[in-house]
Amino acid sequence: MSLSCLMTCSQLPYRQQNCSFDSHGQHGSGSYGGHRKTMTEHLLKILIVGDGNVGKSSFVHRYVSGQFNKTYKMTVGVDFSVKLLHWSETEKVRLQLWDIAGQERFISMNRIYYKGAVGCVVMFDVTNSSSFLSCRHWKQDLDNKAMLPSGDSIPCILLANKCDLAQRVVSADSIKEFSKANGFKTWMETSVKENKNIGEAMRPTSI
Template identity: 90%
Template sequence: MNEHLLKILIVGDGTVGKSSFVHRYVSGQFNNMYKMTMGVDYSVKLLLWSDKEKVRLQIWDIAGQERFISMNRIYYKGALGCVVMFDVTSSASFLNCRHWKQDLDNKAILPNGDFIPCILLANKCDLAQRVVSADSIDEFSKANGFVTWMEVSVKENKNIGEAMRRLVQEILSVQSSLDPLQPRPEECVNPQLDSECNRAAGCC
């Protein structure tokens, strides 16, 4: 059985729900205890993609605090896909997605020079206090080169698996078109060997 190793980044402002999203996706559980991610948190999930293919995801949850931005070039190395997340009850977190996407496009490039596939996720869609409209998200997503966007609720487990499946599908499609240039798994930085990568459990 073929196994694909895919490094996926999760980026966005602090407190939008990135770590909760990863925890829900990897373990199936919701953790409402907030603990700020310092630097990067690292998780692995194995998917049985088809009868002949397995996909091992290295999921890098990048801290949303400005002071960690300078480290992102190291964290982004070898990434093949990205989730940019914001909180629909926070217009600032939505506006900052432009900064996250530009930073990503500057630092994470595929071997053929293209940007890595990126999906935009609107979290906390279960909350009545939403301030960001679907029309605004759709327009922003198209204007900034996202593969697609989805509303998600980590708390209610809405669209979590679906969003990641859509991203993995896009990554595999892109990788198959560049196969001879596909980066080797060892090009991914191992956060357990990187002193700058301080693992912090909890939700962000």
């Protein structure tokens, strides 16, 4: 699903701001004369889910800041990050990334965390077969609790993280078959450490 479709499907549930800028990028008074143009900002909520220690927080940090954090810090409940995208000359998209804890004791809160989301990343660790199998549960949970205003399930992509590690136990063929069988929009291998496919996974055409 493209980002433009997400903006339509979401019906902009959070915020839309209009402000005018002159040809030099200066904020204007709202006049539409001369070289002024209207800038619209959309806020889209994207979920990042998966078992604990698969690299979700590191993925978000790498995507937002461009840096790799070697220190593991367990997410408690949910963490928030924001990435601003200049979608066009007249539109900005503010991606609000909800990094949701993978520990079982937090799962009861998921329905609250999912509310208003328009897309999701489901992540697992290719060196951990259990985290891969858990993606079925995560996808089912999303399908049951996270809906677009149209009533459709939110689009999800499957990310196979830590693909740089030699201890891999989940094959690409298995992931491809699993992704298709469980209704993911697409799947992709990622390495937060090596910065592989981080930006590509979050491109508008991916989610």
